[in-house]
Amino acid sequence: MSLWTLLKTSYLGLRANKLRSILTTLGIIIGVGTVISMVSIIDGMNKYVYSVLGDIGTKTVYVQKWKWIIIGGSQSKMRKLWREVSRRRDLTMDDVKAISHLEVVDRAAAFQPIFSGKAKYRSNSVDCNNVAGTDDQYIYISGYELDKGRNFIDQDIQLGRRVVILGSYIAKTLFEDEDPLGKSIVFKGHKFTVIGVLKPKGELMGNNLDDILLMPVTTARKFYYNPRWRPYRVWYSFRILVKFKDDVPMKAGMKMLENLLRVRRGLRFDQDDDFALNTSEMLLSAYKKLTSGIFIAMVGIASLALIVGGIGIMNIMLVSVTERTREIGIRMAVGAKRRDILYQFLFESIFLTTVGGLIGVFLGLVIAKAVDIATPLPASMPIWSVIVGLGFSSAVGLFFGIYPANKASKMDPIEALRYE
Amino acid sequence: MSLIKTVDLVKIYQLDGVEVPALRGVSIEIEEGEYVSIMGPSGSGKSTLMHILGCLDRPTSGQYFLERQDVSLLDEDSLAEIRKRKIGFVFQSFNLLPRITNLENVELPMTYAGVPSKERRRRALELLEKVGLKHRAYHRPTEISGGEAQRVAIARALANNPRIILADEPTGNLDTKTGEEIMNLFEELHSEGRTIIVVTHDPEVSERTKRIIRIRDGKIVE
Incomplete structure (x- = not known):
């Protein structure tokens, strides 16, 4: 048949x-x-x-006090761990400098997150949800581009100048059709001069990437950082973004980075790292x-x-x-x-x-x-x-x-x- | 040697552990081109004999030569092969498949014989024309009368051009007039040289055949 x-x-x-x-x-x-x-x-x-995650850049390493992903462990163990983390020493600007001098490192940027707040220009105001103190390296590592104006320069950082670079969303909301460069805005009670505006970057997992306000890291720490606040000791602690050179394998680069930080933080060979190297690859896995x-x-x-x-x-x-x-x-x-x-x-x-x-x-x-x-x-x-x-x-x-x-x-x- | 020859056929059924003999030593011979009826009352063993002659069943003992081949020794697949090529069945209750058309019913034996579909269709139409039912080709068996259904069944029996037509009470479900028409059809087939064996208990049917084999209590009577 x-x-x-x-x-x-x-x-x-x-x-x-x-x-x-x-x-x-x-x-x-x-x-x-x-x-x-x-x-x-x-x-x-x-x-x-x-x-x-590819957009975040799997090649960027986030040097922080805490690990992004901690799997397992009882509640009391977790509480103990967090207490330990909150007592860890902060990373410093000197660490940034030392890291950027490493052979394998392409760029290293300082990053001090700040609590969100309202920015005002004349009668306009906007809620800024992503505020941070950085240096001139940050926009390159995180893939932003300047639309107008200039990047931070060494003097801005050294002197802790009150200057800001705005994301396109914030610039548009505050200034509408006006040119923001050289204008003054008020952010949480302090006056800042706008020196740059970033190109629009769109949205990522529901986050508006153009809702960003950057200032020199020194300025941020001077005005807003409060070490007595627990969030600033853990979640909002100072961090360093590191990008290795293209021909450097991730693993090797991270090993060098770890060694450098261990030495700088004076850890003995029998002591665990009191810092963490996070990558988006960890999230991925x-x-x-x-x-x-x-x-x-x-x-x-x-x-x-x-x-x-x-x-x-x-x-x-x-x-x-x-x-x-x-x-x-x-x-x-x-x-x-x-x-x-x-x-x-x-x-x-x-x-x-x-x-x-x-x-x-x-x-x-x-x-x-x-x-x-x-x-x-x-x-x-x-x-x-x-x-x-x-x-x-x-x-x-x-x-x-x-x-x-x-x-x-x-x-x-x-x-x-x-x-x- | 004859087309069909049986030697001392015995068939015993096991019913709840009791042996019930249906055939007790049947020896018959049927020549090529004969028109024979096997006659007997119900329970005489004529159906059992027909099943064995039709290769649907095997004897308990004895031999059955079909075209000189001892088919009582064959396995089931080979029996199916013989049914397909050498035997055409015509049943009392027509036994057509109700879901498919008359044409497809006639084609059925050819599908199992591996005839290509175009050839199948052509030959099936030819056969339906022969039994006078070409106009019913695309009807279903449920849409035609009993006499017509039996003629479709005869066309199906002829599909693979078998040497033997085995008919089991072919007029049993039909009125006298249509029954006669069916018998006329058998006569026509007989005149074309086909061997026809009709199993019946009806003397009117058996009288029309050329030879009558009478069976009673599992034995040939004359």
């Missing part, structure tokens, strides 16, 4: 019981649909996260760990759905075989071998689940698209998920179809012909 004839026979067999066929495949449809939509969403999330966990759980749920669906298929195929006993007898009488009958029913169940798989893939696509439109998650469908979805649904049809098909093929033709 040719494949085409088999296909047609299966189709006719299933068409005879349309509703039943549809209900039976529902399990498969839902199972495959769930997997496909989840895979699409996770895949979209991955692509998004990778592009975002943590993210990967998390999503792979979700992925495995999903595969488990999906296989459960497919097994349940498969049992449904087996059940309905058994009913179908019994109902069509006479047909089996007739087919055998006109010359069908046991193998022909086996293939017929096996093909029918595979056909059923594969069509279910196809519908499921389509459904998953629709759900993924809907998520893509309705939420900020960009869903994208990897082609392998479609292939795996279809492959698995066919495999379920094959596996759960074997028993009923085998039963059909083992019938006695005489008995089968007599069946009413």
